[in-house]
Amino acid sequence: MYPKLTINLQKLVENTNRMKDLCLENNITNLCVVVKVMSGDLRCIQAISSVDIDYLGDSRIENLKRFQELKPKKALMRLPMPHQAYQVVKYSDMSLNSEIDTIRKLNIAAQKQNKKHEIILMFDMGDLREGIFFQDPYLEIVDEILSMDNIILKGIGTNLTCYGGVIPSQENLTNLVKIAHSIEHEFDITLPIISGGNSSSVFLFGKGLIPHEINNLRIGEAIFLGRETAYGNQIPYMHEDIFTLYAEIIEIKEKPSYPIGEIGMNSFGEVPQIKDLGMMKRAILAVGKQDVQIDNIVPIDSNISIVGGSSDHLIIDLKSSNYQLGDVISFRPNYPGLLQLMTSKYIKKEHM
Numbered sequence: 001m002y003p004k005l006t007i008n009l010q011k012l013v014e015n016t017n018r019m020k021d022l023c024l025e026n027n028i029t030n031l032c033v034v035v036k037v038m039s040g041d042l043r044c045i046q047a048i049s050s051v052d053i054d055y056l057g058d059s060r061i062e063n064l065k066r067f068q069e070l071k072p073k074k075a076l077m078r079l080p081m082p083h084q085a086y087q088v089v090k091y092s093d094m095s096l097n098s099e100i101d102t103i104r105k106l107n108i109a110a111q112k113q114n115k116k117h118e119i120i121l122m123f124d125m126g127d128l129r130e131g132i133f134f135q136d137p138y139l140e141i142v143d144e145i146l147s148m149d150n151i152i153l154k155g156i157g158t159n160l161t162c163y164g165g166v167i168p169s170q171e172n173l174t175n176l177v178k179i180a181h182s183i184e185h186e187f188d189i190t191l192p193i194i195s196g197g198n199s200s201s202v203f204l205f206g207k208g209l210i211p212h213e214i215n216n217l218r219i220g221e222a223i224f225l226g227r228e229t230a231y232g233n234q235i236p237y238m239h240e241d242i243f244t245l246y247a248e249i250i251e252i253k254e255k256p257s258y259p260i261g262e263i264g265m266n267s268f269g270e271v272p273q274i275k276d277l278g279m280m281k282r283a284i285l286a287v288g289k290q291d292v293q294i295d296n297i298v299p300i301d302s303n304i305s306i307v308g309g310s311s312d313h314l315i316i317d318l319k320s321s322n323y324q325l326g327d328v329i330s331f332r333p334n335y336p337g338l339l340q341l342m343t344s345k346y347i348k349k350e351h352m
Contacts, residue, residue, distance in 0.1 A: 002248040002328060003287040004348035005341050009047040011239040015223045016051040018238050019202075023219075026205045027212055030193055032057045032075055034220035037335065039342040040066050043351045048223075055094065057218055064091045077218065079122075079130050085109040094118035094154055098131050100141050103151060110150035118154040120195055121145065123179055125172040129163040134175055142183050155193025155216070156180050161200035167230050168201040170209040177213045202228035202235065221335045229335075243338055245297055245331040245347075247285040247314060252325055255282050257307075257317075267310050274308070281318045285329055288312040291344040296337025300330045 016033060023031050032055035038044045040063035045056065049070040058064050059078035067074055068091065076095040080088045085105035088095055090113060097103050097119045110117040121142070124131035132138050145153050158176050160168045173196050180194050196214035199222035204210050221229050226238035234240060257277040268289065288294075290311045299306065299316065304323075307315040316329065323329070333341055341347050 001348065002246055003285075003291065003346070004246050004350050005333075006244045006246070006350045006352055007041075007044060008239070008242050008352045009043065010352075011242045012044060012047050012224075013050060015226060015238050015242065016048050016053070018235075019219055019223050020051060020053065022202070022205055022235075023217060026210060028196075028210075028215060028217050030054045030216040032195075032216065032218040033072075033223060034058070034077055034198070034218050036060065036063070036077060037220060037224055037339045037342060039063070039339070041342060041349060042066060045070065054216075057220075061087045061091055075218075080106065086112070089113055089115055089117045092117075094120065096120045096122050096130070096157065098122045098124075100144060103145060103148070107148040107151045116150055116152050118152045119145070120155050120157045120193060121153060123156055123158050123176060125158045125160065125166070125176055127158075127160045127162065127164040127166040129159055131158060134179065138179070139183070139186055142187065146187060146189070153189075153191070155191040155195060156183070157193070157195030157216070157218075158197055160197045161229060162198070168197050168204060170204075170211070173197075173201075173209075173214055174211050177211045180213065199223075199228055200230040203230040203233065224338065225335060241332065243333055243341075244300070245287070245292070245333055245337075245341060246328045247287040247331070249283045249323060249325055249327050249329065250286050251284040252318070252323070253282055254279055256280070257282075277317075280307075281320075282307065283316050283318050283323060283329075285314040285316065286312070287314050287347075291347055292333065292337050292340040296340065297331040297333050300332055304329070 031053050033053050034057040036059045053072050055075040056072045057075040057077045064074045073093040076092040080095050082102050082105050086109040089109040106117050122131035124133045160166050180191050193216045194214050195216040198218050202222045226240040227234050257280040288309050288311045294309045303321050305317045307317050
């Protein structure tokens with residue numbers, strides 16, 4: 001039964017609806033819900049799909065394959081691996097791309113399957129992850145894409161904050177729109193989608209700083225944890241408690257807080273930095289770094305604190321709390337913690 005992660009499906013649906021409404025209020029008429037953190041959990045994806053969204057986005061073909069019967073279109077969020085071109089076309093309606101060689105392979109794969117495959121051509125506006133660098137030439141690449149019989153240039157997009165931490169701004173989003181306008185003018189076309197980033201762009205809502213041409217966002221964390229990711233602020237009227245981790249106490253002892261003896265590397269090859277806080281009422285929980293990095297979870301009970309842990313054990317300071325052997329301690333995960341917990345096969349998932 002433990003350790004387990006509870007998932008409140010009703011709150012998940014409510015957050016998805018709330019985000020859709022916020023997007024519409026800010027002229028974002030096309031919403032892609034990025035579900036990669038759910039690690040393919042079908043119950044969660046079905047709940048999200050009960051809301052009228054445009055795309056389900058995931059970074060793994062294995063997960064998109066599981067979602068085929070669900071209504072929203074499927075989008076591959078990680079740049080396609082060239083060797084997977086056939087599967088990308090088979091299991092996703094749209095993919096994000098930046099390499100013309102890969103797009104050529106997608107075109108061939110789509111021809112073989114008698115399909116049309118949509119792509120978003122990604123531009124790097126300074127965060128230095130994926131995309132054609134915004135100061136580099138791109139019209140020749142667009143020209144070749146438009147000549148392909150089985151590829152549809154659905155639009156262009158950018159990704160911000162995920163690597164370099166660059167904050168979405170009126171300036172860098174306007175530069176993205178300028179690229180879109182230059183493509184439309186050069187080739188006399190209209191791009192249906194201009195995708196202005198992810199959950200970090202949500203902090204711009206209500207400020208009038210998102211260019212009106214931006215009509216798509218790819219949102220994950222803001223829905224799952226109820227916060228924007230530029231500054232980590234809570235989004236009004238969104239739940240931040242959809243996910244709760246529970247772990248059982250397997251030992252309670254009064255022990256010194258500082259190890260006795262020469263200190264070398266721990267089981268993860270690190271030399272631990274430990275403060276001497278005197279005698280401590282310590283509990284060990286049956287969850288560890290194999291399931292989640294301990295910096296990525298926070299006890300809901302503010303009277304206790306995490307001391308450290310190893311691959312299978314989490315050590316907490318109970319202070320003056322009256323927990324007993326066999327009691328269960330609850331935690332709130334952050335986004336990386338949620339990703340790890342959902343991926344761990346040793347964490348029971350309980351849908352509520």
